[in-house]
Amino acid sequence: VTEIEVRLPAAERAYPIRIEAGLLDRLGExxxxxxxxxxxxxxDRTVAALYLPRARASLGGDPLEIVVPAGxxxxxxxxxxxxxxxxxxxxxxxxALVVALGGGVVGDLAGFAAAVALRGLRLAIxxxxxxAQVDSSVGxxxxxxxxxxxxxxxxxxxxxxxxxxPTTLRTLPPRERASGLAEVVKTGLIRRRSLVERLESEIDRxxxxxxxxxxxxxxxxxxxxxxxxxxxxxxxxxxxxxxxxGHTFGHALEAATDYRHWRHGxxxxxxxxxxxxxxxxxAGLPPDEAARGRALIERIPTPPLDRxxxxxxxRAAVARDKKAAGGRIRAVVLESLGKARDEPVEIDRxxxxxxxxxx
Amino acid sequence: VTEIEVRLPAAERAYPIRIEAGLLDRLGExxxxxxxxxxxxxxDRTVAALYLPRARASLGGDPLEIVVPAGxxxxxxxxxxxxxxxxxxxxxxxxALVVALGGGVVGDLAGFAAAVALRGLRLAIxxxxxxAQVDSSVGxxxxxxxxxxxxxxxxxxxxxxxxxxPTTLRTLPPRERASGLAEVVKTGLIRRRSLVERLESEIDRxxxxxxxxxxxxxxxxxxxxxxxxxxxxxxxxxxxxxxxxGHTFGHALEAATDYRHWRHGxxxxxxxxxxxxxxxxxAGLPPDEAARGRALIERIPTPPLDRxxxxxxxRAAVARDKKAAGGRIRAVVLESLGKARDEPVEIDRxxxxxxxxxx
Numbered sequence: 267v268t269e270i271e272v273r274l275p276a277a278e279r280a281y282p283i284r285i286e287a288g289l290l291d292r293l294g295e296x297x298x299x300x301x302x303x304x305x306x307x308x309x310d311r312t313v314a315a316l317y318l319p320r321a322r323a324s325l326g327g328d329p330l331e332i333v334v335p336a337g338x339x340x341x342x343x344x345x346x347x348x349x350x351x352x353x354x355x356x357x358x359x360x361x362a363l364v365v366a367l368g369g370g371v372v373g374d375l376a377g378f379a380a381a382v383a384l385r386g387l388r389l390a391i392x393x394x395x396x397x398a399q400v401d402s403s404v405g406x407x408x409x410x411x412x413x414x415x416x417x418x419x420x421x422x423x424x425x426x427x428x429x430x431x432p433t434t435l436r437t438l439p440p441r442e443r444a445s446g447l448a449e450v451v452k453t454g455l456i457r458r459r460s461l462v463e464r465l466e467s468e469i470d471r472x473x474x475x476x477x478x479x480x481x482x483x484x485x486x487x488x489x490x491x492x493x494x495x496x497x498x499x500x501x502x503x504x505x506x507x508x509x510x511x512g513h514t515f516g517h518a519l520e521a522a523t524d525y526r527h528w529r530h531g532x533x534x535x536x537x538x539x540x541x542x543x544x545x546x547x548x549a550g551l552p553p554d555e556a557a558r559g560r561a562l563i564e565r566i567p568t569p570p571l572d573r574x575x576x577x578x579x580x581r582a583a584v585a586r587d588k589k590a591a592g593g594r595i596r597a598v599v600l601e602s603l604g605k606a607r608d609e610p611v612e613i614d615r616x617x618x619x620x621x622x623x624x625x
Numbered sequence: 626v627t628e629i630e631v632r633l634p635a636a637e638r639a640y641p642i643r644i645e646a647g648l649l650d651r652l653g654e655x656x657x658x659x660x661x662x663x664x665x666x667x668x669d670r671t672v673a674a675l676y677l678p679r680a681r682a683s684l685g686g687d688p689l690e691i692v693v694p695a696g697x698x699x700x701x702x703x704x705x706x707x708x709x710x711x712x713x714x715x716x717x718x719x720x721a722l723v724v725a726l727g728g729g730v731v732g733d734l735a736g737f738a739a740a741v742a743l744r745g746l747r748l749a750i751x752x753x754x755x756x757a758q759v760d761s762s763v764g765x766x767x768x769x770x771x772x773x774x775x776x777x778x779x780x781x782x783x784x785x786x787x788x789x790x791p792t793t794l795r796t797l798p799p800r801e802r803a804s805g806l807a808e809v810v811k812t813g814l815i816r817r818r819s820l821v822e823r824l825e826s827e828i829d830r831x832x833x834x835x836x837x838x839x840x841x842x843x844x845x846x847x848x849x850x851x852x853x854x855x856x857x858x859x860x861x862x863x864x865x866x867x868x869x870x871g872h873t874f875g876h877a878l879e880a881a882t883d884y885r886h887w888r889h890g891x892x893x894x895x896x897x898x899x900x901x902x903x904x905x906x907x908a909g910l911p912p913d914e915a916a917r918g919r920a921l922i923e924r925i926p927t928p929p930l931d932r933x934x935x936x937x938x939x940r941a942a943v944a945r946d947k948k949a950a951g952g953r954i955r956a957v958v959l960e961s962l963g964k965a966r967d968e969p970v971e972i973d974r975x976x977x978x979x980x981x982x983x984x
Contacts, residue, residue, distance in 0.1 A: 269641050271852075282628050303950060343706055354773045359950045382741070384947050385768060385779045409744060414713045420744040421780060493630075588743050591662060591718045 281426055283404065283489050285482060289431040290317060290392070293324040293365070296429050297390055302363035305329040306353055306387075308376035309367040312336040313394055316437050321367050321392070329365070330356050334375065338525060341375055341410045343419070349379045353387075363388045363426070369395035369442075370402040370530070374420070377408030381423035389425045394434040396446025396478070397531055400453065400488035403428050405496045405506075415586050416517075416525070430489070432482050436475050443473055444566050445531025448512075451566065452538060453488045455559055456511045457495070459604030461487055462562065469565050507589075508606040511598040512538030514587065515620045521583030522575050522620075532568045539563055540619035541598065548609055549599035559603060571624050580617045640785055642763065642848050644841060648790040649676060649751070652683040652724070655788050656749055661722035664688040665712055665746075667735035668726040671695040672753055675796050680726050680751070688724070689715050693734065697884060700734055700769045702778070708738045712746075722747045722785070728754035728801075729761040729889070733779070736767030740782035748784040753793040755805025755837070756890055759812065759847035762787045764855045764865075774945050775876075775884070791837050791844060802832060803925050804890025807871075810925065811897060812847045814918055815870045816854070818963030820846055821921065828924050866948075867965040870957040871897030873946065874979045880942035881934050881979075891927040898922055899978035900957065907968055908958035918962060930983050936976060943975045 284296060297305075307329040309318060314333045322329060332352050334340045353364075364387050366376035373391055380389040393403040409420025435443070447469065454461030461484070471477050478485065498505045516537030520528060528536070542559050545551035589595050590613065597611040643655060656664075666688040668677060673692045681688060691711050693699045712723075723746050725735035732750055739748040752762040768779025794802070806828065813820030820843070830836050837844065857864045875896030879887060887895070901918050904910035948954050949972065956970040 269643050271639050271641055280630050282630055284628050343702075347702055350771070350778060354771050354777050357773075357945065360947060361950060382778050382780055384777060385766065385781060407744065412709070412713050414716075418713050418743060419709060419741050421741055422744060586716065588719060591720060 279424060281424060281428070283428040283430065283493065285430040285432065285486055285489065287431065287433050287482070289429050290320055290434060291324045293321060293392065293429060294326045297325070297363060297365070297427065300363055300388060300390070300426055301361070302388070303359050303361035304356070305363050305365055306332065306356070306358065307365045307367060308332045308334070308349065308372060308379070310334050310336040310340065310372050313368040313372065317367065317394065317434065321365075325365070330358075334372070336371070338371055338411070340371055343410060343412070345375060346379060346410050349375065350383055353379060353383045358384070358387065360384055360387065363390055365390045365392060367392045367394065369393065369398045373398055373402050374407075374409050374417070377423055377425070378410055378420055381408055381421040386423065389423060391425045391428045393428070393430060395438055395442055396435055397442070397449055399430050399432070399435075399485055400446060401449040401492065403430070404489055404492040405509075415521070415588075418588070430485060432478050432485060435478050438475075440473070441529055441532070443477070444535075444568075445529035447472060448531035448535040448538070448563075448566055450484060450488055451562060452511050452534060453491050455538065455600060455603060456508045456598070456606035457491050457604060458487065459602075462559070462603050466562055469562065473566075507596060507608045508598050510589070511600070511606055512541045514584070514589070514595055514597045514616055515540040515623070517587060518580050518583045518616060518620050519575075519624065521586070522579040523571075527571065528568065532566070535563050535566045535568055536623050537620070540623045542600065543622065544597065544611065544615070544619055545599040545601075548611070549601050549607065551600045551602065555600075555603050559600070574625055575621060577617060577621060580620055581613065584613045584616045638783060640783060640787070642787040642789065642852065644789040644791065644845055644848065646790060646792050646841070648788050649679055649793060650683045652680060652751065652788060653685045656684070656722060656724070656786065659722055659747060659749070659785055660720070661747070662718050662720035663715070664722050664724055665691065665715070665717065666724045666726060667691045667693070667708065667731060667738070669693050669695040669699065669731050672727040672731065676726065676753065676793065680724075684724070689717075693731070695730070697730055697770070699730055702769060702771075704734060705738060705769050708734065709742055712738060712742045717743070717746065719743055719746065722749055724749045724751060726751045726753065728752065728757045732757055732761050733766075733768050733776070736782055736784070737769055737779055740767055740780040745782065748782060750784045750787045752787070752789060754797060754801055755794055756801070756808055758789050758791070758794075758844055759805060760808040760851065762789070763848055763851040764868075774880070774947075777947070789844060789848070791841050794837050795834050797834075799832070800888055800891070802836070803894075803927075804888035806831060807890035807894040807897070807922070807925055809843060809847055810921060811870050811893060812850050814897065814959060814962060815867045815957070815965035816850050816963060817846065818961075821918070821962050825921055828921065832925075866955060866967045867957050869948070870959070870965055871900045873943070873948070873954055873956045873975055874899040874982070876946060877939050877942045877975060877979050878934075878983065880945070881938040886930065887927065891925070894922050894925045894927055895982050896979070899982045901959065902981065903956065903970065903974070903978055904958040904960070907970070908960050908966065910959045910961065914959075914962050918959070933984055934980060936980060939979055940972065940976045943972045
């Protein structure tokens with residue numbers, strides 16, 4: 267046998283996340299160093315009504331504008347190909363830049379379109395929701411959904427820049443704010459005890475419309491922590507898994523309710539309660555630490571169920587999780603507040619944990 | 626402004642290309658070290674009729690089999706989503722392996738499906754055409770076509786292993802062999818003068834069905850040269866562009882005839898003739914070297930046109946090329962036989978060159 271080894275260049279890659287009140291009105295100067303040949307601005311109808319005129323004015327030039335319907339339904343193959351038809355119909359070249367203005371749905375859809383159009387266009391993310399600002403805009407995950415499950419078709423496509431304007435959080439509906447705060451709490455629980463302590467004194471204020479006006483540094487902390495984790499593990503083979511704390515339970519709860527009852531972060535908040543119990547059982551988390559984590563999480567409002575969950579649907583949802591293999595799934599547990607690791611857990615134990623929280 | 630830098634890990638990646646007669650009957654042992662949880666074997670009807678039973682037997686186990694229609698039409702969004710529906714419906718996990726058995730179309734389609742299913746499944750390529758063995762299976766390019774042009778939607782997705790069995794070339798139609806030989810000649814012209822010299826004495830034999838039986842080392846040379854180029858430039862920002870020698874003209878010829886008249890390699894053979902003239906004009910290639918290159922290329926048969934090309938269609942095709950920007954396109958020129966570089970060239974000059982070859 268002749269064997270040739272193909273070595274690929276180990277290119278150092280890095281991108282900046284900028285966080286500043288009013289950045290939405292200075293998008294043009296922020297992306298100018300990227301020297302795009304053309305800008306394709308992708309957003310949804312809700313965000314377009316609030317921020318498209320300002321974004322357009324601050325980008326300058328004559329951006330190609332693509333406005334998709336708001337909501338998870340836009341993360342579909344049909345919507346992806348509509349976006350691609352417009353991008354490719356505009357005869358963009360490889361120096362074009364896709365700007366994703368909006369929350370997680372827009373970031374996932376526009377990011378995936380950017381990943382595959384001409385085998386990869388550059389991407390600037392301008393996240394306008396708390397969840398997107400602290401979580402989904404860092405790490406390069408993009409995806410659409412498939413009838414068999416969420417985010418089953420996608421790519422890792424790192425942005426060239428992320429521009430966060432915290433003033434966009436003022437217009438966020440309360441449930442969206444709660445959903446984002448769940449990921450903020452998660453970030454503290456897995457990696458920064460001091461953030462947990464700070465949230466214990468400030469979380470109620472952060473749930474208010476202007477809560478982040480004086481707390482931009484919490485956004486900075488969350489981005490920094492996630493960036494640090496992603497730096498060590500771009501493709502989610504090791505350390506990055508800890509970002510899924512609460513998510514294995516949360517995904518199952520979302521899937522078993524057809525993604526209609528809870529927002530993602532709300533389901534993660536519920537999932538983290540189950541994950542704290544699991545941590546006591548499997549990772550030696552002291553019960554008083556678990557109680558303290560639970561007390562913090564419970565300050566995030568989550569809508570109660572009006573009927574019990576079907577255990578079979580929960581089990582099917584867990585088994586279908588991308589991270590499941592051989593009857594087990596790698597779930598994240600805490601050894602202490604601020605210190606996480608992952609652990610293979612039986613699918614039945616996940617189902618049981620999810621049921622214990624929502625009855 | 627707070628600015629956080631996200632650094633991504635510069636992971637060293639490498640994969641092997643194995644080349645050996647009879648490898649098709651030993652696929653299982655070659656991929657065993659990858660320890661796939663499940664195998665999804667993707668091929669087309671033509672290749673399935675010839676090699677699917679042997680591939681299935683040698684893989685062992687119970688592979689998921691996906692057989693798509695033969696031909697370029699399978700590089701469509703509709704076909705991609707059919708493949709994804711089957712992959713995702715089979716509930717594969719991230720340790721699954723996609724095996725692409727066939728020529729460039731299968732490699733591009735299966736490779737792209739592997740790139741985006743669950744945000745990336747591992748890929749083993751078993752190329753069965755000369756073009757795929759020397760060219761498309763090295764470098765990680767995957768794509769489908771779009772009504773606006775070929776390969777406009779795709780990804781860079783590097784395989785985990787490439788397994789080349791030269792005995793599959795025996796069943797290749799003569800025009801497919803000629804098409805592949807054009808890329809072999811190209812490889813010599815851009816990077817290895819000694820390969821050009823060898824082809825000058827052996828090309829007629831290589832056009833015969835068993836031509837590669839005693840010349841496996843030419844396959845090895847081509848893979849090695851391409852691997853060396855890709856190593857320095859995974860994403861086609863610099864050196865890798867030289868692999869496009871003849872392709873700017875060739876793509877335009879293919880597009881202006883709706884991809885129906887010539888095979889890809891045949892169009893590249895014609896394109897290389899135009900590129901040699903351009904090289905004399907713009908890169909100081911000595912005219913006698915150009916004549917020598919042209920004499921070698923002309924030994925590859927290409928079907929003549931039965932009517933003249935429409936210059937406007939040619940111009941539109943060149944302008945739509947992914948590599949065009951600002952009225953120019955980076956075309957590859959030779960400084961000598963075996964030494965290439967790229968050069969910005971006016972779109973009109975490309976149109977003129979293409980017309981000069983085919984009238």
